[in-house]
Amino acid sequence: MNKLVFYTFLALFFLGCRKEDKVNFDGPSLSDSFGPFAILQDLSLNTYEVDFSAGQQVVFSMELSKNTNWVIEIEGENSGAVRTITGNERILSIDNAKWTGGANQFPSFNLEKAYITITFPNETDSPTILDSVLITGLKQDEGFLITSFEEGLGTTWQQFNQTTVAGTITCDPALAAKGSCFYSWNGTVGWDWAIGSVTIKPPSGTFGLPSNANNLFFNLAFKALQNVGPQNSFLLFWFDEDDNGDGVFNLNSEDRFIFEYWSNTLDWDLISRKYADLKFDADGAEQTTNGNGLTEPSKLISINVFFLANPNNGNAQAFADHLIFTLNEPYQP
């Protein structure tokens, strides 16, 4: 019996030995996360001329030696538009590094050259990769574009400007939030907050927006240049609805939803608000209107954009651009 036990032990010891696994290991490779940094395959782009309007995109391809943070920054040569793409993967590919023409915020890209910079912030002494791509067609907006001020003043639009204010459409691709033109106010009004306004109306009837206010977003690019600050200047919007469908807005019997947006930066700002939320004021209280009280975008007949500024602060200047309604989410510049 002693021998039996002894041989059993020997058999277990020698025959039961597990084969050395030299190929497989558990978990992700440590080399991918903690190994030395190197660029195994240089950056390549799928194209150096891209027409976003045709659905094309720029795909960045690159292979690194490890998973590490990388930042792709694309900057428009003339517009100054910026798009940033970030990731942490070892392989840059269509799955994680593609550009469809959008910017992080206003301004948007123009037909221009865009400079590409790739950096690796967690890797000391890592190289900065530079490249460029030529934009031959702009990203198509998804939504209901009311105006980007590219076509001049509409025939049904109305303007108001104080006597000391220049308020009109201005065209300069380097200054516009999108495209070339935008609406501009510039002037000193020492006696009143009102600077100027533009009332945007469709050529006839309504703007043709969908009826659901809960997934429709109003968007406008706004840039205050002088008299800036949350106590100093703001845009006041009137959304007038033709509740009875007679083609005319009557303040005494129809809904006017008012929304104000105070300036806070010197940069282009995206004003975005769900249409259904227009019936609430800045304090969250429901506005009192004279119509049926319902936010009905399909009945929207005019939008008045009114620039106001503190009269005690001297000159006031602001731009507005790209008025567009989008579905389900705010506008993506």
Place this chain on the structure above:
Amino acid sequence: MKRIGYILLLLFVSQNFWAQERKFQVNGDARGYMFAKNMLIDPALDSINAPRANYGHTLLDLGFSIFPNANTEIISSFRIRNELGGFWGGGVSFNVRQLTLRGVAGNVVKYNLGDIDLKMTPYTLYNFQEEGSINEAEIFSLRRQVVHYDMFYMPGNTWRMQGAQIGFGLQFSKFLKAIEFSGFITRQRPTDGITIPERLFGGGTITWKQNDHLSFAFNSISLFDLTRTINDSIRYKNNVNTFSVKYRNTINDHIDWGFDAEAGSSNVNYINYVNPLAPDLQNDWFYDASFTLNFKKPKILLNLGYKDVGADFFSPGAQTKRVDFTKFPGVFQQYTNAALGRQVNITDIINHNAAYSYQISDKLMAYDVAYNNINPHGIATPNRRGVYLNAERCDSVKFKRSFIQIAQLFESRGMGTNLKKSFTSIGAGTDIRINDFFGWKRELVFNFGLRHDITNRGGEVFEKINLASTLVDFGLSLNIVGKLDILLGAKYFQAKGNEFVTLRNAFNTVNNFQAVDLDITETTMAAGLRYKFSEKNQLLVNYQNHQLKNRTTGGINYGISQFNILYTLTF
């Protein structure tokens, strides 16, 4: 008052029953435990969290054993707990701590129903010791015993579960001595009726006793979800089957020898899970074999063995940890002005401030690589193979108990790299009766324990590991007069080096590693007085100071001082 009257009446009646017919027996434990703690941290680092905590409780576990007939016993235990400061019923809780029916059916089958304590083998069902002690001082172990008692971590490494257990044996006059059968089924988790199926845990052992020297056993255990307890077909199933052999014999009048081995396999199925991360089937195997030499004079036990536990060997009953290191401690949970969560330290575990397990975990629980990187999931820790040696000297007059534990283990599969880690562990400890050396009547016992663990892995700079941790336990107990003892204790823990903490997803699969650099020391000094009213009744008053120094970049140094009173009574 009425309640106290009932209790006194019960006590009176029970004593009478017990004395006359032994049909009713009352026993119990009473405890008073009070803490006054101070967080010691630089005020510049923490000026927002309260630095003081005072709390405590008194409790009574009143147990009743009823013997309705000669073959049946009903055991119940009721806990009345009153939190310190919860006057007039506020903070008082009443719980059923145990309800068990047990007996022998037909003079053949032993059974247990209700709350049962279960253990099988170290690879199937085994509640292994938590971190932070090696032959520690009595001033610490007395408080650790409170945790063990409360969490049902009974001597013998059992798990407290709820279910049913049976056992019976057959004895033979020829060919073999006996065959014994035992089995159990317990409920681990109730269903929520929507997404979580009911989970059961069951197993059993068939032991074949060939003769007084040799026995074999087949052990099988399963953690599984019960079908149709939710309106979904997902089901988790883990099976572990092992075969063990035990042999004992005599070499001569002075030496016995023995051989123990256990080998088996596990498989895990995530059935009908739509999550792509859920593996279809994971299986692996293990074996563990050891020789034992037992010298009778002096009484020394030597145990030399080799084990190989596969990386995918999952045995929840044997690998569930007592301490959940993902949870913050119960006292001073947050510290620093940034309100950081404080990690569990060695004294939190002693003081019942850590989160402890009371259920079997289907996932390998997170562990602190500083405290135990060698066998963090017990003897059945997966992905370990190598030799171990245990030596123990027992019952010497002057040396009450001495032991040495050495292990040299390796990974069988790399973690994040093809290179394997090596683990070296050296432990030793002794209790020395100093009074016996000098012939003193009053007991003076010194105890000492040391454990030094080293983890290494070579390779490129980014994958190298070099981690060393040391735990030293000192203790002294001196009987100064009558039943009054002075107790002193010290713990020193140091961990220095680097490791990659393994992160697992919900399906036990390694999905990432967290690089950690360690350079910490923990020093715990404790002094106290114990008065033994009797062997089952004592009062401990002690002061303890714990300091944690973290020398890594951004590490936070802090300490916790505490004064506590512990009164225990068993009757």
